[in-house]
Amino acid sequence: MNLFRDERGSISVLVLGLSLALIIAIGLAVDGSRKALAASRATAVAEEAARAGGQALDPHALADGRTAHVAPEEAVAAAKRYLAAVGMSGTVQVQANRVAVDTTDSVHTVFLGVVGISALTVHGNGAADLISAG
Numbered sequence: 001m002n003l004f005r006d007e008r009g010s011i012s013v014l015v016l017g018l019s020l021a022l023i024i025a026i027g028l029a030v031d032g033s034r035k036a037l038a039a040s041r042a043t044a045v046a047e048e049a050a051r052a053g054g055q056a057l058d059p060h061a062l063a064d065g066r067t068a069h070v071a072p073e074e075a076v077a078a079a080k081r082y083l084a085a086v087g088m089s090g091t092v093q094v095q096a097n098r099v100a101v102d103t104t105d106s107v108h109t110v111f112l113g114v115v116g117i118s119a120l121t122v123h124g125n126g127a128a129d130l131i132s133a134g
Contacts, residue, residue, distance in 0.1 A: 027111030035120045038107040042124030045088050046101040053079030053092060053099035054128035070130050075099050097130035 056074035061067065072094040079092040079101055090103035103124040109117055
């Protein structure tokens, strides 16, 4: 009579649970850092798009020697061209001499796809203010 049962091929619930917890922890670390990098990039792109829009000054005001101000339609177009060039979506708003850009991007996960999270969405924002000397 064999007092020990044959346990080949069996796995304990504890080992299975710990393995799943370890995969989730690694996923949070790896995919969390990827999300942070993507958010940083989204903010950098928003800031650069706002600067590009801020370069769209009203040429008539400059030619007449008046205080420079942002030409709203040209500023929006310039910022959107920049966003399209880097492949990111976003919105552009012009208020007085301020160009504000909000961006949205997503990053695909590496490990969290195992638990059903295939992508993470990030947002960034930036603004440029035209300051006249004098």
